[in-house]
Amino acid sequence: MTSSAQYDPAAAEADPDPGPGAGDMTHRQRINALVGMLLGMFVAFLSSTIVSNALPTIIIDLHGTQDQYTWVVTATLLASTATTPIWGKFADLVSKKVLVLLALSVFTLGSVLAGLSTSVAMLIGFRVLQGVGLGGLQSLIVIVIATMFSPRERGRYQGPIAAVMALATVAGPLIGGVIVDTSWLGWRWTFWAGAPLAAVAFVVVAKTLDLPVVEKKVSIDYLGAVLIAAGVSDLLIWVTLGGKNFAWSSATSYLMAGSGVVLLVAAVIVEARVREPIIPLRLFRDRTTTLATIASVAVGVALFGSAVFLGQYFQIARGYSPTAAGLLTLPMVGGSMLAATVSGSLITRFGRWKRFLVAGAVLLSLGFFLLGTVDHATDMAQLLSYLFVVGVGLGMTMQNLVLAVQNSADPRDLGAASATVAFFRSLGGAAGVSVLGAVLSNHITDLIAKGLAALGIDASGAAGNAGLSSLAELPAPIEAVVRGAYGDATARIFVISGVLSLVGLVAIALIKEVALRTQTGSEQLRDAEGSVAATSPAGEPER
Template sequence: MNTIETLTNKQKNVIMLGLTLSVLLAALDSTIVSTAMKNITNDLNGLDLFAWPLTIYMLFSTIITPISGKLADTFGRKLFFMIGAITFLVGSVLCGLSQSMIQLIIFRAIQGLGCGILMANTFAMIGDIFPPAERAKNSGIAYSAFGLASIIGPLLGGTITDHFGWRWIFYINLPIGFLFITLILITVPTIKNGSTARRSVDYAGTAVLIAGLIPMLLAFTWAGKKYQWSSPVIIYMFAFSAIMLIVFGLIERKAKEPILPLALFKDRTFRVASTSVFLSNASMFGAVLFIPLFVQVVLGKNATNSGMAMAPLMLSFAIASMLSGRVISKTGKLKIFAVNGFIITAIGFFFLTRFDASSTILQINIAMIISGLGIGLNMPVFTLAVQNAFQQNQMGVVTAAVQFFRNIGGTIASAVFGAIMLSSITNGIKKVDLTQFSSSNPPFDFSTMITNPQALTNVNTINAFKEQVPPSAMDDFNKLLLRINDILSTSIQQVFMASLLIAIAAIAISLLLPNHSIQEKQRQNKSKLNIDR
């Protein structure tokens, strides 16, 4: 029997390599698939299900996060990490073997489950293995993998698809996955609480939580796209979700081993951290989702340029995450990074609200760098805060809960921001007087071009319509396109404004974070912990 303290620095470095690779691989599969979807839908004849392989992955990875965190606390972190890794790799192989879109969607759900289990347990495992001072530095390194994945994911996906076929974007996971599984299996100790008592599983709470989350996340995903926000389908899904979540709360109050203990919310650090990460991810999605759209549709740049516009944000995010982790390790200060991170993010988003059709790529890059620095500075903070505030035997559930609220924030924001943009576009289009664009002889009918406001955000749709315009009406088309660009610019600016307001709200919330320092301290349950090789 050994103790955690017997791990050498070399062993800890190997552990961090394995954990960082697991984060990188799981994060990659949320971005790498996007560039291959056109080839996938063409090969599997599934254009009508285009969004589902992406949606289902995020849906299931979000749902499983709080569940796996609690189960890992009960049955062992290393065990559940391995379950997540194997599930992810099995899902990857099955995705590569898919012969229909339905199969791919089912297998992406399996892959998403593996991703959620990996994410929940990776950061909790960092909390297990490393003392508080080292924990901050290594959390920053692991979080930087998210930024790296966002940069190389689309490029890697396109390259692999073009040269080897889309199936290899899934098969490529196998060698990397086997590497980090081997590293973790050999190096990471198994933590036991020393109790021989039979452990209970909150099956009822788990089932009801799943029943409540699936319709809620689907409703936010579909609202404003597949269905109107006011449609009966969306209303019923939200209503059912609300009922299930209320029932979940009642079950958790009486559960012997609750999946998400309601007592966590009595802790100020947990409340502030959960709210802050929700707002952080929500505000970030305003930039991540809509800057590429702005570059392509408003500025008229190609897809490559729109992708490159995001690179400064993700690169500065990755650098800031690593730097903040290292500085926190030395100073022990958390609150200053939380507050200042949100302030810098808000400054970056303020610049975004000033963009219009005359903006340059350089201006966008500067705003992206500022925003990425702010987001990266506070990214590790809140996970570290809750890990420092709770007992060792709650490490998994509190870490997973923070990750869960982070994911929920992004899911809800993407739907709400999309609704804001489309509502603004619709109102703007209603004010367009087409008689101002009828100077050609005979006048060309542009009404079909503005029938579907959502189609105006698609460059391919605009170009397809342009091919139908006769040369005599091309001047009118260009004038109308400028008007539409102004409408689109204004609409996306409203999204950026919403992101700015959320970031400002996050500043106010983060000010409530207790001003505790991360200190080297003895674990309160240290005497109960044993390590098996």
């Protein structure tokens, strides 16, 4: 396997750009197809952020509850996480172009129907459909880019990818806020706004993407797909509801956790026996894939779990508006985009990648520990500089972890390997949001109770219930206690994120650097299939 090759600086310098790439696509065709894929990526990330500022209005308009508020977000997250490895495996079996177009179609249909919802239950159902398409876009876009461009030349395109992610992250809440505040539009357009862009992406991809399809007998592991999706969804629902809808030590909690584990154990047994498993267990025999997966889980928990609460910190603890809170994350977004662009270009130029991964993991841990020192009165310039450090670390780790896995994976497992890393990162993020949220909630409750006790006020039964929606109704001294509690408690989340980032750093440090391949995914697969055909006994059909 190519992953055992030693790094050769002379060879790397001699061939920084290996040629035309995927199949018979010219460089211009590949760039045009990349534009279509980036449009799809923009729509996917935009949909994840544009609804955030509209949710209070949506819940009020549809007469929903606080629990339903949470599930409007959780439903999409569950569906996208559970289906990511399934889409990735299909990418190894059937036409990637067809799958991308299908994912865009499912996502667009879910978005349009979500905008037509007349109840929160209907909205949650359509958000699940939207999440299925979102899971496809998140995994397939990375896989297709890997198929079109070699690992060596892929670094130069990390800048545009990071820029698209950053723009969608910042623009989403801003666009959502403008739509909700515009009387002739209304909240339904937060779902419909992405549909035209998705349609444009569909047309561009349909006209430009021309990847070869390797003829092979398709054997789809339906049972494994169902078991993985059911087991993951069960555990994510348990983590999401635990401590709120039922006690962690209750019979309901034990039943949900136990059933999730049983389903996943059954999935492992099935995956070990079927011909084409959704998540091939052989992937984890590769040291790079295993360590990158561990790092991705750690980074996912730290990143998603803490980033979700940044907006809450800015709005409740510091009193900024939702729009201003979104703008205050710009240093982190800008740092990520800058680091991804520069590190990607240097990786393409020199062919070395591990040093950037290690440096990124160090900066990510350092940034979170620095954020762990903040409170409700921290100087904003100081705080924003910490966010920039986190952003730089993030930009040097997330894309390069995927690059390391794609570089070491067997070309026949490129889709499954790419999707597996994305899957575990999303899984870590989903779990992180809930677990770190529970830690934050408990710490806020304690701090509010102590603050009110210092004022001589009995906080029993109401200590942890004061939040953004009720701040305006509180007397000034109590409001100050609540804001201070949110600001001081958030530091604990960042400290935990820093510790988890250290776990990712250790995993990354143990990864062995392998020279970046100079063949695209399509070229590697074609060579691999040719080798199999050449060594097969006469008359034996090629698999």
